[in-house]
Each structure stands twice: as structure tokens, then as C-alpha cells.
Amino acid sequence: MTETSFTDFQAVLKRCGIDLPSYQGNDINVRSPIDGVELARLAAQPAAAMPAVIERATQAFEQWRLVPAPVRGALVRLWGEELRRCKADIGHVISREVGKIVQEGLGEVQEGVDICEYAVGLSRQLHGKTIVSERPGHRIMEQYHPLGPVAVITAFNFPSAVFAWNAALALVCGDPLVFKPSEKAPLSGLATFKALERAIEQFTAQFGNQAPQGLAQIVLGGSDVAEALVDSPQMALVSATGSSRMGRSVGPKVAARFGKRILELGGNNAMVVTPAADLDLAVRAIVFSAVGTAGQRCTSLRRLIVHRDVKQVLLEKLLKAYSSLRIGDPLHNDTLVGPLIDAAAFAAMQQAIAQAFQQGGKLLTGGQRLLEQQFPQGFYAAPAIVDMPAQTAIVQQETFAPLLYVLSYETLEQAIACNNDVTQGLSSCIFSNDLREVEMFLSAAGSDCGMANVNIGPSGAEIGGAFGGEKETGGDRESGSDAWKQYMRRTTNTINFSRELPLAQGIHFG
Structure with missing residues (x-):
């Protein structure tokens, strides 16, 4: 990379909202696969700081879950508009950092735009069911409620789209986010995340202080940072993309604390x-x-x-x-x-x-x-x-x-x-x-x-169809169809509007 082209790349990062000096450090050395040139040296989030990050997300959930879903959708709409506006620049960062051709870099950002549009419509369709009861004067219904903080751990090959898939759905479902991008593609993750930060600022200007501090956070780092998210019982859902080997580590840890997971692993x-x-x-x-x-x-x-x-x-x-x-x-x-x-x-x-x-x-x-x-x-x-x-x-x-x-x-x-x-x-x-x-x-x-x-x-x-696979691919789904249900908790409610108390299965008691 020539000095001129490197200067141009720094200008692209600046237009994406990335202030490199504020992230500088010696923990993550980012090199372009195009020519091996160093793009940045970044500081990693200390593992000791992760409890505070997770606590901010937990506190944000207390407020965000109460914001009406269509209002939450307005935030995601603004994010989609920001991604569309910065599509060329974010796509360029992806190409430079990951080695994708120009059209594939642009296509990945377009996936983010598309999932935001999908999620905006979804924000008015988080429907449950009404179920016929066997008892007179009773009604059964299902509701979906916000789940809690969501950790999104991504791989290098889709550093923008996979975060967007998860984040757009999580936000409309009422869940805060902690995003941990791949160490091989942190700049692409930052560029996508900065568009979300700008959308939150616009949302606050339009809707007041309904988006709490800690609603969306990004943490750069290695396996110790990811492990902190995986191990924390406060992270209600862990969405992790990577190898089947990685999934064998993440899955049992999340299951041991009875958390929810979305694993997107290997494909053959x-x-x-x-x-x-x-x-x-x-x-x-x-x-x-x-x-x-x-x-x-x-x-x-x-x-x-x-x-x-x-x-x-x-x-x-x-x-x-x-x-x-x-x-x-x-x-x-x-x-x-x-x-x-x-x-x-x-x-x-x-x-x-x-x-x-x-x-x-x-x-x-x-x-x-x-x-x-x-x-x-x-x-x-x-x-x-x-x-x-x-x-x-x-x-x-x-x-x-x-x-x-x-x-x-x-x-x-x-x-x-x-x-x-x-x-x-x-x-x-x-x-x-x-x-x-x-x-x-x-x-x-x-x-x-x-x-x-x-x-x-x-x-x-x-993005309209559920994405994911069976066996060692993980068995989970992201993106479209009813994948949104993984970001929510379901409650079954039985309402007795009669003056009697009949029991199910015809049981007589007392």
C-alpha cells in the first residue's frame, strides 16, 4: 500500500466515524490480507473491565424493555439509513481488512440495510397466539417479552453483516447489545458499530432519552473478552459465529448456566x-x-x-x-x-x-x-x-x-x-x-x-429466511423467518374470566 492510499484509507475510517487514536494500543495488530500492510494497532478491552460492561448492559435492559417495540423499530430504521449512507465507505473497510472484492464488501453492508428494514416491520409483528381452553370462561394466550442483554461474537469473514443480523433483531425485541468483533476484522466491526452509535444519537434527538446508556457497546479483544461474555449469567443470549471447535467450547459453557445461545459454526x-x-x-x-x-x-x-x-x-x-x-x-x-x-x-x-x-x-x-x-x-x-x-x-x-x-x-x-x-x-x-x-x-x-x-x-x-444449520453447524437460526423468537422470552398466560374455578383434565379437588 502506498503512502497516498494509506492516507486515503485513514480518511475512509474517519468518514466511518472511527477515531483511530482513541483506540490505539499494542494488543491487536490489524494487517490487510491484500498486501500485509499494517492498518492499525489497537488496544484490547481488559478482561477485568468486562463486569462493568456487562453491568451497563444489564442496567440498560431495565429501561429499553419498556420502550414500545415500534419505537425501538424507529432506532433500527435510523441505523439502516446510516448504513445505506455509508455503504461505500464501510464496504471499502471490509475489502481492505478482510480481502473481499468490492462488490462483496458492498453486498455485505447491503445485508445490514436489508435486515434493518426487515426488523422495522417486525417491530409491529412480535405476535403471540390465542389458544382455545378446555375450560369454560377461560382463555389462553402467549406473549413474547424482551429477553435480556445479548452478546454478539463474530468471525472475520462477515464482520459487518452477522453483527447486523443479530443487532437489528435484538434491538427491536428489547435487548441491549455487547458486540465483540473478530480480532482479524475489528475495523469493519467498528465501522458498522459507529453507524449504530450515530443512529442512537439521532434517535435521542427525535424521541428523547429513551435509548439508555449501555444500550449498545463494542469490546475489542481476544478470547478472554469473549469468555467473559460467554460465562456471565447476565448475558441472556450469546450469539457466536465461528468454527465447530469454538462451538464445542461456547455451547456447554452457556448451557451450564442455562443461558440461550445461537451458534453458527462450520459448513461442508x-x-x-x-x-x-x-x-x-x-x-x-x-x-x-x-x-x-x-x-x-x-x-x-x-x-x-x-x-x-x-x-x-x-x-x-x-x-x-x-x-x-x-x-x-x-x-x-x-x-x-x-x-x-x-x-x-x-x-x-x-x-x-x-x-x-x-x-x-x-x-x-x-x-x-x-x-x-x-x-x-x-x-x-x-x-x-x-x-x-x-x-x-x-x-x-x-x-x-x-x-x-x-x-x-x-x-x-x-x-x-x-x-x-x-x-x-x-x-x-x-x-x-x-x-x-x-x-x-x-x-x-x-x-x-x-x-x-x-x-x-x-x-x-x-435475510428473509432463517439462516443456520444442523449437526455440528450448531442447530440454531439467525436473520429472518421466526429467528426473532430466540431474542425474546415466551410466556403462556391463562385468564379465567368466569366466576368458577374449574381445573384442567377434569380434576375435582376438595
């Missing part, structure tokens, strides 16, 4: 391509799903399960598409694939390819490091395709890189079994124009993933 996502598929459409979906974000999405395509009759034709089309991929600086508009996040990610990719060789795999293309002379501290990898004889041990693991394994099948039942024969269960898809094949894949005997798509890849979910 597959696409089934049948003889009835539109192969050109499938190729487009494969390329985007397998190499988008340099394969660093939880929903990235990892396994391609192709019927043997169309495998050769599909691979020819796919290899041709891979040969034309534009790999390089993600800030250039014509780039399609940027760098991996760091050297460790590239090493993991190389190790996985080596294991695939040992397990009978054949490298069809890619895998090598690119642009090393131009970017000695940037780790650009040619997206790889490996033809595998079977779903071996390495194929059953998630490698967070643009590494696609190709498997073949003879019957749809075999393909579905292969799709399901991994420990992760996030996203899946089938490409077919055969109605019976499609319905089988979507049926109870089909894909066991939390998301199953038809003629569209496993990545690129919209």
Missing part, C-alpha cells in the same frame, strides 16, 4: 448435479459458490457430487470457467477472487490438498500461490479442483479456502447419502429439472442440512 456444503440439470447454470453457481470470498464463507461450496453420465462434460465447462478467473487486488473492480485472510489459511489449504493426494485425489487445477512477487505478504491462491475417488477423511473436513472436491454417483439415493455423510449440516443444493429428483432432495429422506436449495448454489442466502 455440497451440490448435487443430476443428468437433468442445466449444466451451464450449474457452472455459474459452482464458480460463485466455490471461489466467492476466496472460499472463506461458511456456505462456500466444498463438495461437488456429479452423476457419472454428465461428470466429464461438466468438468470441461468448469475448468474453462476457472481458467478465466481474475485473481488479484480485491479493490480493483475487475477482480473476482481476492486473497486468503492470512498465511495460516494458505497453509491449511496446502495441507488439505496434500492429504487429498494421499487419499487418492487428483488435482485438476489450481492450488498454487499467486502474485507472490507483487504481494510478498499477501496470500493469493489459485482456486483448486480435486477429483476424489470417494468421500475420504479430508473431504469430510471443512477447509476454509477455494478448494472444491469432485465426487461421482450413480443413483440419487447415493448422492443424497453422500451429501449427508459429513458432520456439518449447513447448506446444500441440487441442480435438476426433474421434479421427482427435486422433491426427493427436499423431502424428509433428502438433504439433512438447515438450508436446501434448488437450481441455486449453497451460498448467498437472503
